[in-house]
Amino acid sequence: MNVQKITNGLVIDHIRAGTGIRIFNWLKLDKVPFSVALIMNVPSLNRGKKDIIKISTVLDIDYSILGFIDPSITVNVVEDEHVVRKIGLALPEKVENIIKCRNPRCITSTETNIPHVFTLIDRKRAEYACIYCDEMYRAGIGEFL
Ligand SMILES: [Zn+2]
Numbered sequence: 001m002n003v004q005k006i007t008n009g010l011v012i013d014h015i016r017a018g019t020g021i022r023i024f025n026w027l028k029l030d031k032v033p034f035s036v037a038l039i040m041n042v043p044s045l046n047r048g049k050k051d052i053i054k055i056s057t058v059l060d061i062d063y064s065i066l067g068f069i070d071p072s073i074t075v076n077v078v079e080d081e082h083v084v085r086k087i088g089l090a091l092p093e094k095v096e097n098i099i100k101c102r103n104p105r106c107i108t109s110t111e112t113n114i115p116h117v118f119t120l121i122d123r124k125r126a127e128y129a130c131i132y133c134d135e136m137y138r139a140g141i142g143e144f145l
Pocket of ligand 1: 106130133
């Protein structure tokens with residue numbers, strides 16, 4: 001499959017196959033006025049398959065969200081068809097209003113004006129806990145524990 005090279009912009013690479021659409025939606029790329037491409041199931045040497053997103057402008061992205069979804073994602077900044085910078089991602093210490101606590105007894109389930117805040121409690125296991133009720137969530141696999 002041949003997808004046009006971008007001259008200037010961002011290439012979000014090494015996305016775990018199947019998660020590209022989530023990132024695409026989270027970054028609201030369906031609403032932007034410039035060219036974007038989501039390429040799915042690209043053969044990858046070390047991962048089997050991966051997804052890639054190409055954005056034809058240097059968008060101001062909240063990288064903490066990408067790190068939360070999958071810290072092995074890489075972001076390349078492209079200028080004049082050359083990669084001029086690689087942005088490394090890490091799990092953020094805190095995420096706000098990215099995932100919703102699923103505990104029905106949590107205060108966020110009854111009070112609608114409270115932000116859903118999770119903090120990183122175990123970097124190695126990518127585990128987060130709701131600051132109100134300690135409900136556990138694992139980033140990467142994207143599931144409550
Ligand atoms: Zn909670």
